[in-house]
Amino acid sequence: MSDAYPPPRADARLVVFDFDHTLYDGDSGSHLFAWLIKRNPLRLAAAVLATPLLGPLVAMLPTRRRGISGYVWIATFGLRGARQFNRIIDQYVHRHEADIRSRLLPQALAVFKAHRDAGDRVVVATGAPPELAREILRFVAQHEVPVIGSLVGPRAGAMIATRHCHNEEKMRMLRERGYGDIDISYTDSSADLPLLLAARSPVVVNPKPGKVDFFRRVLPAGTPILNWGCVERGGDKPG
Structure with missing residues (x-):
């Protein structure tokens, strides 16, 4: 399916999309971890x-990473590494x-799609685990787009967020991958x-009212x- 899009032009614009509430209506990571917690009574009680x-x-905001890591730990207790975690993500999706x-x-x-058709360099940068965004984008044949997301690793018998792709850290992670000179961003x-x-050229989409x-x-x-198209969110409807 990747052959459907032209390769990025030599002078291609770099376009960065957030994922949750931008391409996806909701918080995809929260949906995943809620499923993991709810399917096990002990995890649900702990949460x-x-x-x-x-x-x-x-x-x-200053403590968000710690709070999210706590829920991730509860949701993934018993998982032994990133490979097993990614298999669980694929199963969930x-x-x-x-x-x-x-x-x-x-x-x-x-x-x-219009950016890809135009030959722009398109990247997804998300607070969700990258495997989750990649698998969801596979449904619409966009899975080969580079995805930068929150990293998780094993600790104390479960998985926790070791690097949260969020706020200033998201920009650091983009720059480390060579995506610092951004033409258009959507979030x-x-x-x-x-x-x-x-x-x-920043573009705000689906903000909280x-x-x-x-x-x-x-x-x-x-x-x-x-x-x-996020019904409970603000912003002008495109003409």
Whole structure:
């Protein structure tokens, strides 16, 4: 399927897409870890007991990584390494194909495809595990696009996030892979402000309604703030 797209031009623009709430309606990593927790009564009980501690950590940007790592540890207790974790991800994606397909946003995928048709260099940078985004994109023949995501590793009998592709760390991870000179970026999240500010042409898509004014204040005048089909999110509907 990769032959359907021209190779990037010599002068190709670098275009970076976030994944959750940008190409996918929802938080794909949370959906995966919730499934892992709910299918095991002991994990579910542990998550309920830990939520008074982990929930507030996830809600605050400076401590989000710690909170997410706690839930990931509960969800993956008993897994022995990244290879086994990736097999579980593949199993999850294919068991939930219909629901996942319904969450892929057609307007977003049309823009994604248009950039590839134009010969742009397209990269996905996501807070989700990269294998999860790759497997979901496989449904729409976009799996060969480079994906940079949060890294996990074994610790204390489970898996935890060792590097969270989020906020400034997302930009560091992009630069390390040679993707620092960004022409266009698409994301929903204020946590991705470093990504938006790094791009020559930032585009906000599907922001939380309460963040629209924030984006208008901190981004260049005229920055598009669009809604690509997330019903509960803000932004202008494309004409």
